[in-house]
Amino acid sequence: MTIVGAGSWGTTIASLAARNVPVLLWAREPGLAERISTTHENPDYLAGHSLHPELKATASLPAAAEQADVVVMAVPTHAFRQVLAELTPHVRPWVPVVSLAKGFEEGTNNRMTEVITEELPGHPAGVLSGPTLAKEVLAGLAAAAVIAMPDLSVAQRLQSLMRTSLFRVYTGTDVIGVEVGGAVKNVVAIAAGMADGFGTGDNTRAMVISRGVAEMTRLGVAMGGDPATFAGLTGLGDAIATSISPLSRNRTLGVQLAQGKTVDEVTRSSRMVTEGVRASRASRELAEKFGVDAPIIGEIDAVVNEGRTPREAFRGLLHVEPATEGEAG
Numbered sequence: 001m002t003i004v005g006a007g008s009w010g011t012t013i014a015s016l017a018a019r020n021v022p023v024l025l026w027a028r029e030p031g032l033a034e035r036i037s038t039t040h041e042n043p044d045y046l047a048g049h050s051l052h053p054e055l056k057a058t059a060s061l062p063a064a065a066e067q068a069d070v071v072v073m074a075v076p077t078h079a080f081r082q083v084l085a086e087l088t089p090h091v092r093p094w095v096p097v098v099s100l101a102k103g104f105e106e107g108t109n110n111r112m113t114e115v116i117t118e119e120l121p122g123h124p125a126g127v128l129s130g131p132t133l134a135k136e137v138l139a140g141l142a143a144a145a146v147i148a149m150p151d152l153s154v155a156q157r158l159q160s161l162m163r164t165s166l167f168r169v170y171t172g173t174d175v176i177g178v179e180v181g182g183a184v185k186n187v188v189a190i191a192a193g194m195a196d197g198f199g200t201g202d203n204t205r206a207m208v209i210s211r212g213v214a215e216m217t218r219l220g221v222a223m224g225g226d227p228a229t230f231a232g233l234t235g236l237g238d239a240i241a242t243s244i245s246p247l248s249r250n251r252t253l254g255v256q257l258a259q260g261k262t263v264d265e266v267t268r269s270s271r272m273v274t275e276g277v278r279a280s281r282a283s284r285e286l287a288e289k290f291g292v293d294a295p296i297i298g299e300i301d302a303v304v305n306e307g308r309t310p311r312e313a314f315r316g317l318l319h320v321e322p323a324t325e326g327e328a329g
C-alpha cells in the first residue's frame with residue numbers, strides 16, 4: 001500500500017496499516033522521509049509518537065506510485081489534484097485510490113473522488129472517513145471509521161488492510177454521503193468552537209452540532225447521499241468529535257475567532273491544515289446550487305471568508321425563524 005502525504009493523518013494511517021501489509025509513505029521533504037524510515041518518528045506532525053518499525057517512507061512520488069496496489073491520498077484538498085496528477089503516469093491501471101481528505105476542491109467544488117475519477121479514469125475511487133483525530137488514533141485509543149467504495153467487495157478488501165483491533169473500519173457504498181459529511185463537519189466544528197469561545201454552554205453546543213448536521217444532511221441528500229449516512233460515524237459522529245475536541249484544528253479556529261483573532265493569525269500559527277476555511281465557501285456555494293437552506297454554513301463562510309464578526313454571525317443565526325425541525329433553519 002502507498003500512502004501519499006506524511007502529515008498527521010497520512011502518517012497515522014500508514015503506521016496502522018503497516019501492521020497488516022507493507023506500506024510506503026510519501027513525504028514531500030526527503031529529510032522527513034529519511035527520519036520516518038530510520039527513527040520511526042514524524043517530528044514535524046506527530047512529535048513524541050512512535051511509528052510502526054516496518055513503515056518505510058520515500059520522497060520519490062514515482063517510486064511510491066509504481067509499487068502501489070492501493071493508493072491512499074492523504075494530502076489536503078488544496079494539493080490533492082496537483083499531487084494526484086504527478087503520480088498518475090506511474091500508477092498501474094487497476095489500482096484503487098482512496099481519499100482521506102475532508103473537503104471540496106476549491107473553484108470546482110468537486111468531491112475528492114470526483115477529482116480521482118477525472119485524473120485516473122477507470123480506477124475504483126473511494127473514501128475513508130470518520131471521527132478519527134490523528135493523535136488519539138495513533139496513541140491507540142479505540143476509534144471507528146468507514147471505508148466507502150462504489151463496489152462493496154473492494155471496500156471489504158481495503159477494510160482488511162486498514163483495520164486493527166482498536167481501529168474499527170466499517171464498510172459502505174455511500175461515497176457521496178461520506179464525503180459530504182467529512183467536509184461539512186469541519187464547518188460545523190468552526191461554529192461550535194465559536195460558541196465555546198463565547199463561553200456558551202453545553203445546550204448551545206448541542207444546538208449548533210444538531211442544526212449543523214441538519215444542514216449537512218439536507219445538502220448531502222440533495223447531492224445524492226443516503227440520509228442514514230449523516231446520522232452515522234462519518235456525519236454526526238465526526239461532527240461531535242471535531243466540535244468538542246481541543247485537538248481539532250477547525251474547532252480551535254472557531255474558539256480563537258470568537259476571542260478576537262483573525263483567520264490569518266490562527267492558520268499561520270500552525271503548519272497544519274484547517275480544511276473548514278475552504279469547506280465553508282464550497283459548502284455555501286453547493287447549498288445555493290442545490291437550493292438547500294443552510295444558515296450556519298452561510299454565517300461561518302461570511303466570518304472566515306468575508307470578514308463578518310463572529311458576534312454578528314451568532315446574532316444573525318439567532319434571528320433565523322425556527323421552522324419545522326426537519327425542513328429548514
Ligand SMILES: NC(=O)C1=CN([C@@H]2O[C@H](COP(=O)(O)OP(=O)(O)OC[C@H]3O[C@@H](n4cnc5c(N)ncnc54)[C@H](OP(=O)(O)O)[C@@H]3O)[C@@H](O)[C@H]2O)C=CC1
Pocket residue numbers: 005006007008009010027028029044045074075076077078079083100101102103132133134135271272273275
Ligand atoms: N489530522 C486528522 O486528525 C485528520 C485529518 N483528516 C484529513 O486528512 C487530510 C490531511 O490532513 P492532515 O494529515 O491532518 O494535514 P497536515 O496539515 O497534518 O499535513 C498536511 C500534509 O500534506 C502535505 N502537503 C501540503 N500541501 C502540499 C502540497 N502543495 N503538495 C504536496 N504535499 C502537500 C504536507 O507536506 P509538507 O509537510 O511537506 O508541507 C503534509 O504532509 C485533510 O483533508 C484532513 O481534513 C482526516 C481525518 C483525520
Ligand SMILES: O=C(CO)COP(=O)(O)O
Pocket residue numbers: 102130131132133134186189238241242247248249250251273274275
Ligand atoms: O477530521 C478530523 C477528526 O475526525 C480532524 O479534525 P481537524 O481537521 O479539525 O483537526
